[in-house]
Amino acid sequence: MLKIGCHLSVAKGFHAMGKDALKIKANTFQFFTRNPRGSKAKEIDPKDAEDLLKLVSENKFATLLAHAPYTLNACSADERTREFATQVMADDLVRMEYLPHNLYNFHPGSHVGQGVEKGIEQITSLLNALLKPEQTTTVLLEAMAGKGTEVGSSFEQLKQILDGVILSDKVGVCLDTCHIYDGGYDILNDLDGVLDHFDQVIGLDRLYAIHLNDSMNPRGSHKDRHAKIGEGSLGLEAITRIINHPKLRDLPFFLETPNDLTGYAQEIALLRSIYKEL
Template sequence: MLHIGCHLSSSKGFEAMGKTALSIGADTFQFFTRNPRGSRAKEIDPQDAQRLRELLAEHGFAPVIAHAPYTLNPASADPKTREFALQTLADDLERMEYLPGNLYNFHPGSHVGQGEEAGIRLIIQTLNEILTPGLHTTVLLETMAGKGSEIGRSFDELKRILDGVKLNGQTGVCLDTCHVHDAGYSLAALDGTLNEFDKQIGLQHLKAVHLNDSLNPRGAHKDRHAPIGAGEIGTDTFARLINHPALKQLPFCLETPNDLAGYAREIKLLRQLYRE
């Protein structure tokens, strides 16, 4: 079964997101834990969270994905910036306990001139502080396009982070198709790219996929999302991707530039391309 969804607004609460997902044919979704460009987080209503848990169970949803704010940078040279990232990540994971058994995705960070080794060391340090044995959420590192000093542009960089995490059974990777394409990996040669991922990280650590076409040629390191089939990756590659035996049971989440009607059309298209 294809588990497919999109990014939804959390402004009306948890249950509303679940109902919106159902209305467009989705059985998973992604949402920001708080303002994606800031630090404010809406207070959680435990009853609203319970209603969403019941709805997800009733309709057989795949795990849903919470996304950290873009402003976090645990790899920063500035101690205050790192502390902000640590406190926000820790708070988000505490809030995610209202939705146990789901996923929390974040951009690893940028080393801002310190070098990747220093940045990776700082990301590991943050993860080792926020991960605890009682956590019921899997924390995902997102593959990155490689803009500027971004960390996570290669499978090797992600591997080095995961290898340094003490509780790495609570971690995984979210593969973003636009990002890996822009980083230089070939999705047209999907088997080769997945073999490289498996060699470097292990496919057992791949927990979710962001489905985004790219406006840029492969290796551009620019990160410009496009609707499915409207970019350089192309519909045929997405059809192979969602049907690949190593991927087809994962939650797929659209982050394409779309409104709800556009997401509904893309979800319908991808379901038509999926082979049981």
């Protein structure tokens, strides 16, 4: 069965997100842990979290994905910004234990002129300071498009970060189809080659989730502009190959396309129609 969901608003609470997911025929979803462009987080109601866990279990949902705010930059040149990143991720990882055994995704960050190597060192240092053996959450590095001074736009950079993390079983990767295409990986014409390269550099066992997006821009543009499924430079045929690929088809897919709930419902129905059940 296709594991497919979209980005839902946590403002109404955990259980409400689960009900919204059911309305649009999703069997997983992604949510921001807090204001995506700020720092404020909604106080967690333990009963609300329990209600979501019950809904998830009863409806056989796939793994859920939480997303850190965009303001989290673990490799900023500004020390206060790095301290903010540490505080936010530390708090988020505590909060994630209300929804145990799920995923937490973050953008590695922008080195802002310090250089990639320094950025990687700072990201690794943050993860080593925060990850704990007892946590149930797996933290995912999101592959980026490479705009500006972003770190994590190549599989090799992601591998360097992963290699530096002491608790290696607590970290993995989330691939974003728009990001890696804009970053130069030809998933339109050579999906097999890209996945083989990922496997050689990082290992497909470290891939936990896919952000499924079309791209407004051509390969290698480094723009990071998401498009609706089938309406961008990747197109529906490429998306069909991605969700049906034997190395990807069992992973959870999360839509981050420019849509409202109705639009997401339409995309999910489309994707289910082109997914080939084995």
